[in-house]
Amino acid sequence: MHRFLASNYRADHPICSKEFFEWQFKVDPRTERAGIVCAWEGDELLGILGYVSCPVMWGSPVERKDAAFTLYWMVSPDAPRGLGLLLLRRVKAIYPFLLTVNASPIGRPILESTGWTCLEQVPRYVVVLNPDHCTEMLFNGGRTDYLSQLLFSAVPGKALPLNVKEAWMCPPVYRPDWKHYPSLAFGVVRSASHLQWRYVDHPSFQYHITGLGEPEKPAICVYRIEDTFGCCETKVGRIVDFFFPVGPEGELQGLTLLNSVLSHLQQAGCAFADFFCTMGRFGNLFTELGGRLESKTKQVLPVRLTPVEKTVRHQNVCISTPSTAFKLHNPSGLYITKSDIDGDSPAFLHAT
Numbered sequence: 273m274h275r276f277l278a279s280n281y282r283a284d285h286p287i288c289s290k291e292f293f294e295w296q297f298k299v300d301p302r303t304e305r306a307g308i309v310c311a312w313e314g315d316e317l318l319g320i321l322g323y324v325s326c327p328v329m330w331g332s333p334v335e336r337k338d339a340a341f342t343l344y345w346m347v348s349p350d351a352p353r354g355l356g357l358l359l360l361r362r363v364k365a366i367y368p369f370l371l372t373v374n375a376s377p378i379g380r381p382i383l384e385s386t387g388w389t390c391l392e393q394v395p396r397y398v399v400v401l402n403p404d405h406c407t408e409m410l411f412n413g414g415r416t417d418y419l420s421q422l423l424f425s426a427v428p429g430k431a432l433p434l435n436v437k438e439a440w441m442c443p444p445v446y447r448p449d450w451k452h453y454p455s456l457a458f459g460v461v462r463s464a465s466h467l468q469w470r471y472v473d474h475p476s477f478q479y480h481i482t483g484l485g486e487p488e489k490p491a492i493c494v495y496r497i498e499d500t501f502g503c504c505e506t507k508v509g510r511i512v513d514f515f516f517p518v519g520p521e522g523e524l525q526g527l528t529l530l531n532s533v534l535s536h537l538q539q540a541g542c543a544f545a546d547f548f549c550t551m552g553r554f555g556n557l558f559t560e561l562g563g564r565l566e567s568k569t570k571q572v573l574p575v576r577l578t579p580v581e582k583t584v585r586h587q588n589v590c591i592s593t594p595s596t597a598f599k600l601h602n603p604s605g606l607y608i609t610k611s612d613i614d615g616d617s618p619a620f621l622h623a624t
């Protein structure tokens with residue numbers, strides 16, 4: 273497996289680290305089994321398709337559906353024709369619902385031709401925290417006067433001290449009742465165990481889970497601070513999960529929490545903060561605090577930051593449902609963010 277990954281991806285790809293691999297595929301130490309369909313010819317691995325089981329809500333906040341995110345779909349150049357599709361069919365036979373983020377330009381048309389629905393761009397919300405630190409990162413014709421149009425404007429008196437993740441992760445502190453979250457009705461269940469795996473146990477990123485409100489209906493915001501390098505060295509806040517309960521009170525909770533997080537990121541020296549999210553209700557609060565929904569056609573602040581890559585990048589999401597009855601006709605009803613499974617991943621193995 274290591275040889276296959278190192279030669280078909282690259283030797284310094286994080287998935288080549290045993291620790292990262294075991295975390296990513298939720299390897300159970302008792303069985304040492306990872307969720308990857310493998311195609312072998314004799315002793316040679318010719319193709320793989322990974323899947324990570326993540327129950328989803330699909331229309332009902334109380335009902336769970338068996339679902340998986342697919343990732344690391346790769347066949348070697350000498351594999352026989354049709355192998356990729358065969359791997360896909362195998363995983364589809366296990367899980368009725370499949371999702372994938374960042375499908376490649378080769379993979380996406382294949383998925384679409386087999387009935388998957390793809391959303392080309394997950395909306396990205398951007399808020400500038402320190403325009404001077406952003407200037408060097410601007411690309412694609414972005415101008416400094418534009419930055420002032422995305423400037424964070426804090427709501428006075430609404431910044432609270434941040435609750436640290438431990439406080440939020442230990443039951444009974446975090447036990448949301450999903451009926452208060454209709455906006456999460458299509459997406460991965462953000463259960464305590466999911467947050468534990470995705471954020472607390474992550475082998476290389478340090479995420480911060482913050483929350484506000486009652487244990488049954490908190491507003492939650494998860495972020496990490498990225499140290500950029502390359503053409504400029506600064507910090508950027510990546511907000512990777514942000515949701516709050518329904519109703520005006522929930523909205524106010526969300527606004528207060530986001531205001532606190534952005535104030536904190538500003539004090540911590542971040543140039544800007546961003547948030548990828550299909551659900552406009554959550555993203556809209558960024559615009560209430562001065563930020564903007566990034567233009568679909570004009571990206572001026574980079575997405576890849578380690579090193580800073582001044583190239584346009586969008587996150588896509590593709591979905592396969594068991595039948596057309598479950599097909600999601602309006603992707604803005606989904607709750608997908610940058611951190612859904614492998615969307616927020618390190619670029620390289622740590623030097624050590």
Ligand SMILES: CC(C)(COP(=O)(O)OP(=O)(O)OC[C@H]1O[C@@H](n2cnc3c(N)ncnc32)[C@H](O)[C@@H]1OP(=O)(O)O)[C@@H](O)C(=O)NCCC(=O)NCCS
Pocket residue numbers: 345346347348351352353354355356357358374375376377378379380381382385
């Ligand atoms: C993506 C990948 C795994 C597909 O595997 P593969 O073995 O090459 O693909 P298959 O031969 O099984 O299937 C290709 C089928 O998809 C369909 N297809 C291929 N390209 C297509 C396109 N642009 N539009 C529509 N359908 C297409 C065809 O029906 C084709 O079947 P055919 O050979 O009978 O014509 C492989 O190309 C790969 O490893 N790519 C590099 C990594 C990558 O991009 N992974 C995808 C991540 S989302």
